[in-house]
Amino acid sequence: MRLIVSLITISSIMLFSISASALERFAGIEDGSDANLKAVCKGYMVNSYLKNDPELFFHLLPKSMKKMEAMLEKDWPDGHLKRFGAEPLTEYDFFEIDDELRESIYKGHPVKSISIKYQAGVMKRYRGSSCSFEQFEDKRWYLAQKP
Numbered sequence: 001m002r003l004i005v006s007l008i009t010i011s012s013i014m015l016f017s018i019s020a021s022a023l024e025r026f027a028g029i030e031d032g033s034d035a036n037l038k039a040v041c042k043g044y045m046v047n048s049y050l051k052n053d054p055e056l057f058f059h060l061l062p063k064s065m066k067k068m069e070a071m072l073e074k075d076w077p078d079g080h081l082k083r084f085g086a087e088p089l090t091e092y093d094f095f096e097i098d099d100e101l102r103e104s105i106y107k108g109h110p111v112k113s114i115s116i117k118y119q120a121g122v123m124k125r126y127r128g129s130s131c132s133f134e135q136f137e138d139k140r141w142y143l144a145q146k147p
Contacts, residue, residue: 023058023059024059025061025066026059026061026063026065027059028059028062028136028138028143029060029133030139030141032112032133032141034101034112037101037114037131037133037141038097038101038114040131040133041097041114041131041133043056044056044057044131045095045118045131046095049147050089050092050120051088051089052077052080052088054076057076057146060133060143061142062134062136062142083121083123084120084122084123092118092119092120093123094118094119094126095116096116098115098116101114102115109134109135109136110135111144112133113130113131113132113133113145114131114132115130116129116131116147117129118147131143131147
C-alpha cells in the first residue's frame with residue numbers, strides 16, 4: 001500500500017514538473033522544421049494570441065527579451081483588447097496560413113517566416129501578418145516577430 005501511495009505521489013510530482021516546465025519562459029523550440037514551425041505558429045495564433053493567453057508567447061521569446069518581461073506582460077491585455085475587442089474568443093472568423101515558408105538571414109541568424117491572414121472579434125477586415133522564427137546560437141528557434 002505504501003508503494004502505491006509513493007508511486008502516485010511521484011507520478012503527480014512528475015506530471016506537475018513536466019507541465020510546469022513545458023512552457024518555460026524564454027525557452028524557444030528545438031525543432032525548426034517547416035512543419036513544426038507552421039504548427040507552432042498556428043498554435044500560437046489560436047491558443048495564445050486569439051484567446052488572450054500570453055504563456056506560449058513568453059515561451060517563444062528569446063532570452064534577450066527577459067528585461068522587457070514586465071512591460072510585455074502589462075501591455076498584453078491592452079493589445080488584445082484593441083485588436084479583438086472585449087468579448088472572449090475561441091475561433092477566428094477567417095484564418096489562413098501559407099504553405100510555404102520564406103527563409104532569410106538576420107544578423108547572421110537563419111530566419112523562417114510564415115505569412116498569415118486573420119480576422120476575429122471587432123475587426124472590420126482581415127489583417128495580414130507573419131510568424132517569424134529566428135535560430136540563435138543555442139540552435140533553438142525563437143519568435144522574431146509577433147503577428
